[in-house]
Amino acid sequence: MSKYTENEENKENRKNKEKTLTRRKLITRAGALGGILLTGCDTDFYVPPKVRPGLMGIADTLTMASQRLLLSGQQLVQEHDISEITKNFPVWNQSNPEDEEYQRLRRGNYVDWQLPVTGLVNQPRSFSLEELKRFPQQTQITSHICEQGWSAIAQWIGAQLLHVLEAAGGVKPEARYVMIDAYGGWYEGYDFFDVVHPQTILAYGMNGKDLPLGNGAPVRLRVERHCGYKQLKFIKSIQVVSSVEGFGRGTGGLNSDFGFHWYAGA
Amino acid sequence: MKHQSRIQKSKEWVYRHSLNARICHWITVVSFVYLLLSGIMIFLQFPELYWGKVGFQGYPAVFRLSDWGLSWEEADALGNRRWGRSYHYLFAWIFISNGVIYLGWNLWQKKFYKKMLPSRDELRLSHLKADLGNHVRFRAAKGNAARHYNVLQKISYLMVLFLLFPFMLVSGLAQMPAFTAISPELIDLFGGRQTARTLHVVATVILVLFVLVHVIEVFVAGAVNQIRAMITGNYAIQAEDEK
Known part of the structure; x- marks a missing residue:
């Protein structure tokens, strides 16, 4: 039927085994990254990189801190049955970036696509699509929840972002955020609370097939608690940084540059 | 005729609303207005409602604003999510903090028990019928009866405080991706986040209707006296006409 179905069994196993990550396991996972230690007193996880002034900033922080506190077990999001997958999953916002470079890659069926992982990693390097597919495969059937109000269900297949950073030698102790650039000019920042989550993946497959163009081919991010x-599409590069200064307006992402919350859990 | 009635009536002042109730009432008013407006601004940019786990443009909807004369594009132009989402969460926090203080204080002071719990007598069908009759005929309570909330008032206040407000909170949380990771039971409780969204809107409409009736009743009972009581605490009671 499809090229990714052989992993359905693995998925079942994983689902049964890993209902939630224990704290210990989480620290082990983070330890594998290198310097990062996820401890309860790391205030970074409760406050957005740039707090808005006034009452609005207090509300943002209350929202993020309360949810992060309740998520400290790194619970997995609910998965759906394969029969619940939405047909005609909507294509929203950017559907085909006009960048010349992107169009060249697309015509070449993304064979030349390379994902550079740079910044505060111990061994900066690039990954091809084939290399990404060689990582342990993570498959999840989850709800995509748009802040506008719509939602749809799809199966996503990809490599855990954590594994990819590990393969780049792990991160340096001062690493705080992972900035991801996309074709078409979008960029977004993530903290390590999300990076270590097992459902945070660089997805190259959707519903058993390669990721379609409109959904962000060849690779998009799934960061399910947001x-x-x-959920950045058309991923171009990854940079690990200690501060979000110097990216756009310095709020940590294009959406927050536009006035949306950086933390999108609510 | 005018001075005739003036002379006959005697006034008595009663302390009706505690400082806590007054402050919380007006914070609720301001946050409700902001929550409603920001909610409308969010809704206008996706003016359809669905039932179940999924819903998007093109999916069978249970409500479409375009069926009511406002096209998707027109609604979208009127809405503003950036403003709406920011203010919705800001005032949700204010509303919830205020609500927790209000509920906590009044539970501790047994005010709900003393002032809002209908007595067995009041719950009798004949009493309910009579009270409903007064409401329908816009006849406000006078004299001793004006010292207390009437039974329909008690029931509606309790429903708003203990049913509708908590329902708004829970159906709001059920739409948040982080919160449903914390508590997936929320989605199952509603049978899907789209159902939660739809019921969030339905409960909003019920709350708006409550506010409308509430404001109409304020005018029926005497707007100056009612609003003054909610500011100073003191409520003037007119003695019953004795003939």
Whole structure:
């Protein structure tokens, strides 16, 4: 039927085994990255990189801190049955970036696509699509929740972002955020609370097939505990940084540059 | 005729609303207005409602604003999510903090028990019928009866405080991706996040109707006296006409 179905069994196993990540396991996972230690007193996880002034900033922080506190077990999001997958999954916002470079890659069926992982990693390097597919495959059937109000269900297949960073030698102790650039000019920042989550994946497959163009081919991010605008499509490069200064308006992402919350869990 | 009635009536002042109730009432008013407006601004940019786990443009909807004369594009132009989402969460926090203080204080002071719990007598069908009759005929309570909330008032206040407000909160949380990761039971409780969204809107409409009736009743009972009581605490009671 499809090229990715052989992993359905693995998925079942994983689902039964890993209902939630224990704290210990989480620290082990983070330890595998290198310097990052996820401890309860790391205030970074409770406050967005740039707090808005006034009452609005207090509300943002209350929202993020309360949810992060309740998520400290790194619970997995609910998965759906394969029969619940939405036909005609909507294509929203950017559907085909006009960048010349992107169009060249697309015509070449993304064979030349390379994902550079740079910044505060111990061994900066690039990954081809084939290399990404060689990582342990993570498959999840989840709800895509747009902040506008719509939602749809799809199966996503990809490599855990954590594994990819590990393969780049792990991160340096001062690493705080992972900035991801996309074709078409979008960029978004993520903290390590989300990076270590097992359902945070660089997805190259959708519903058993290669990721379609409109959904962000060849690779998009799935960061399941956030609204749709954090699920960056058409990924171009990854940079690990200690601060979001110097990216756009310095709020940590294009959406927050536009006035949306950086933290999109609510 | 005018001075005739003036002379006959005697006024008595009663302390009706505690400082806590007054402050919380007006914070609720301001946050409700902001929550409603920001909610409308969010809704206008996706003016359809669905039932179940999924819903998007093109999916069978249970409500479409375009069926009511406002096209998708027109609604979208009127809405503003950036403003709406920011203010919706800001005032949700204010509303919830205020609500927790209000509920906590009044539970501790047994005010709900003393002032809002209908007595067995009041719950009798004949009493309910009589009270409903007064409401329908816009006849406000006078004299001793004006010292207390009437039974329909008690029931509606309790429903709003303990049913509708908590329902708004829970159906709001059920739409948040982080919160449903914390508590997936929320989605199952509603049978899907689109159902939660739809019921969030339905409960909003019920709340708006409540506010409308509430404001009409304020005018029926005497707007100046009612609003003054909610500011100073003191409520003037007119003695019953004795003939």
